[in-house]
Amino acid sequence: MKEFFKYVLATVVGIAAVSIIGFFLFFMVIGILVSSTEKQVSVQANSMLVIDLEHQIIDRAPNDPFQDLDIPGFPQIKAIGLDDIQSSLEKAIYDDRIKGVYLKLSMVNGGMASVEEIRNALITFKDSCDKPIYAYGNMYDQKAYYLATVADEIVVHPLGSVDFRGLGGEMMFFTKALEKLGIEMQIVRHGKFKAAVEPFMLEKMSEENREQQLVYMGSLWNKMLQGISETRDIPVEGLNDMADKVQTFKRGGEAVESGLVDAAKYKDEVLDDLRKITGIEGTKGVPIVSVTNYAKAPVKEFSKPFSRNKIAVIYASGDIGMSMGDQVIIGDELGREIRKARQDSSYKAIVLRINSPGGSVFDSEVIWREVKLAAEQKTMVVSFGDVAASGGYYIACPADQIVAHPNTITGSIGIFGMIPNMGELLNSKLGITTDVVKTNKNSDLLSLTRPMTAYERQLMQQSIEEGYDLFISHVADGRGMTKEEVDKIGQGRVWTGENALEIGLIDEFGGLQDAIELAAEIEGLENYRTVSLPEQLDPFQQLLKTGSDNVRTWFLKKELGEKYRYYEYLKKSSQMNGIFARMPYDLSIN
Template identity: 80%
Template sequence: MKEFFKYVLATVVGIIAVSAIGFFLFFMAIGILVSSTEKQVSVQDNSMLVINLERQIVDRAPNDPFEDLEIPGFTQIKRIGLDQIQQSLEKAVYDDRIKGVYLKLSMTNGGMGSVEEIRNMLIAFKDSCDKPIYAYGNTYDQKAYYLSTAADNIVVHPMGTLDFRGLGGEMMFFTNMLEKVGVDMQIIRHGKFKAAVEPFMLEKMSEENREQQLTYMGSLWNHMLKGISEKRNISVEELNALADEVQTLKKGDDIVETGLVDAAKYKDEVLDDLREITGIKAGKGVPVVEAGKYASVEVSGKSKPYSRNKMAVIYASGDIGTSMGGEVIIGEKIGREIRKARQDSSYKAIVLRVNSPGGSVFDSEVIWREVKLAAEEKAMVVSFGDVAASGGYYISCPADQIVAHPNTITGSIGIFGMIPEFSELLNEKIGISTDVVETNENSNFLSLTRPMTEYERQMMQQNIEDGYDIFISHVAEGRGMTKEQVDEIGQGRVWSGQNAKEIGLIDEFGGLQDAIEIAAEIAGLENYRTVALPEQLDPFQQMLKAGSDNIRTRYMKNKLGEKYRYLEFLEKASQMNGIYARLPYDLNVN
């Protein structure tokens, strides 16, 4: 028996030792991989700055050690931050090594607000120097084309296409499916435009929802047409006529004839153009540097002097309070960042960058309170990205100023609750019955295995009404309006940034840099430095964060592509708990 325990103990010790060694070797290998990605960026003379907009566009560059690793059998989603593009273009103006900008376009993986922000950056670059911008794509989607019109030359592949047909959006409706499986979604909402719940109660859009979509989508399209018209010298009427004809299936030379692009060229011809721009001899490779890497390069004459005055730029991206592996805004976390900046005397101003369709009312209230307190003590400016709606607007309304793009999606001032009821599925479909014991009349409040009672429904409706009243009260206080005025433009209705400025929901058009400059002006700052918050994880921490859920999310995104949004919508709906202030649907404008 003694020998038995000795061998068992030796085996256990051996397993632990091997596991520890394997664990150590794993992290050592990861460390080698990470360090291999941190090579010094070299910028050659006569280089082109490459902005690859086929990458997923995010507000803030990720500090992800796996971002550019090529792992066999696993396609990585590559991202580029708006901050990287901004920094790169600002430096390229002064850097004699950079001779021009090359836009790599096809399918632009960013929202309308992000596209607008990058386009404005490119226009500002052209206004600051005489270096050319060259856009090339095998194909162009509508957002990519709109962005490309900031370039001096727009070139498409001879067999490439340009999608130009006007904007359209679609919603999925799950009512019939839920009925077939025996699930009833019990809906409580305030606002005739609050259409987040429509996929679970209707088979098609309500007239109110159709009206709001046509209004803001028309605003987005008209803004795009105006920008294209100014840069391409084609009238808005002509552009609409081209869209009505649908240009999507036309090939290179036919697209050139419309005036939408300048030339149709193969890649070798494009490279010849780039050699001419950079002064490189024929047959030689064109030196390039990617914006994501160039952003970290020190450029002589561009560095700002150190300043003790700090401005906090706090990023709030994703659903508020809940997520399915993507970005998420946690009320306590973002609230803490705002509070720390408010209480730190070295921070003279705060800019909150919001890119969110909304979410949990509770988390929204936590952030709203901190924004309100900060606005009472310091310059507090909010910058909207692609979308800042419902809860995203809720957390922003106390700010001194709100800055958005004309094609930002915002508004959606409304609240809803959604309680699934599974009794038919359980009892009739799969044969499961339930029974209840309770000490009080309503101990079994809001059970998922039976329909709501009239008392429960009244309580829920009152809760929604109270929440809506708080929401419009916050907006009225923050925007200097009456509750009646807010209610008139509220009701869950979605607006474009252009519409929002007309009705007083935002103050100025612009991007994050504009918001920073406004905050500096309010605070009376001439010299300052910006500090991005929350602090990003270091590469090792980021690696630990990339657990099974994150890997699963990335895998599903790679496999499903654009259709991933349908899976994401269903999973988010299944996670909802409590009262929500959220955009009426997951918006997909194409």
């Protein structure tokens, strides 16, 4: 018995010791993370500003305490903010310490509109100073190459290549898999182009869906070709011919011969080029600073006078009302931010930055109401990012002006509902049966264990029709159109920004900075400052907020990398029960 108590006591003491050590280690990590954010960024003379776009591109730089934390065995997928890239390029124009921009490219982990926004910022940089832009990649995917074409010199590794073959997209269909599992997706929708439900009811694309994909993909490709043609002095016909012949497997020397790039060089030769640009002699290292750090660095020449006039820049990124993934737009939370800016007299205008494929109709309506109220009292300009479709367009339509890139994905004005019937899975596959007790005829409305009744389907279809009518009414009111005109370009159809300008869904082309300048122009503001909302938590608060779900998501992202989106899509699909105003699919164009 003495031995038993001895071992029990030793175990308890051991657990207590480990807990105490873990407690102190936890707060040491917090201290290190917090202190690291307070460090002053030092920029050396003769530096190159490095833009590494293999990181995930998001609208707003994260205040993530784990961003620079490396864990052995987990690939590091960091995020880079468009706001950091743009502010860094603006400052670098005036900073004598920065001698040029180094684009570190291979694969761009971002959407087409984000690439366009960065490309335009680089063109502005070139037009505003005589500092060179140097692009290098071991290889270039198509988005990376499109971005690289703005550089003064494009260099590829001799064994690298330029992936140039035209755009293609692929959809996954789950119909047969669901049949094998014994799950029936019961679908009600309005809009022949509303293809969000097709993966659950078909085995291939409908003709309407194929048509809309060809239209907007062709628009994206033509935009890319025009930009490449202008900067590389290659006719569009010649570029299409090269794409048809596929450049993907051709080595660096052949890319030079075709005129796609300027040189094929090894990394040591690239470093020699950078030394020439920066004036570094011998074999000394080239001073570099990342945009993430440089965005925090003070630049005397770029300092702006303080202004009491404020423009609120409110970010809305992620699915609307669907708490899946690390970015989500909650109707009440975003509505509160818009309301606070509307009621604060120091804010002269509001710019709402939307990057969303849509989601919950209810949350979209909550946000729409706040946007409408804000637009009635103040200048309200909306800026579209990579995607502002379905619910993402729903919340934008009351604005005074909508600004988007030609390759923004938007539209998708339509609504659908989806109720799974898992009766066969439970009964036939798992041997689980259910029984019902109810006080009224339809007390078990929309059960997940049986097919919908004709009456239930009628009720749901009626709800969908009313929701669609409300959607097109909002768009008609906000865009100065008739409901019939909106319905004609609605029906769930997806458009690019280029198409959207032609049919009246947006007002002009541009990025977030253009939207801010437009808001200032409308208000007649010469001096103003922007305030980004919602306020980001500091690293300590962010760490405490990070619950088990966020930690799991973080580890999955590190492990799966870009393939995480497939996991996220399946997760979203499994939880989509109810009525949604969402884009037809999660779009990935290669």
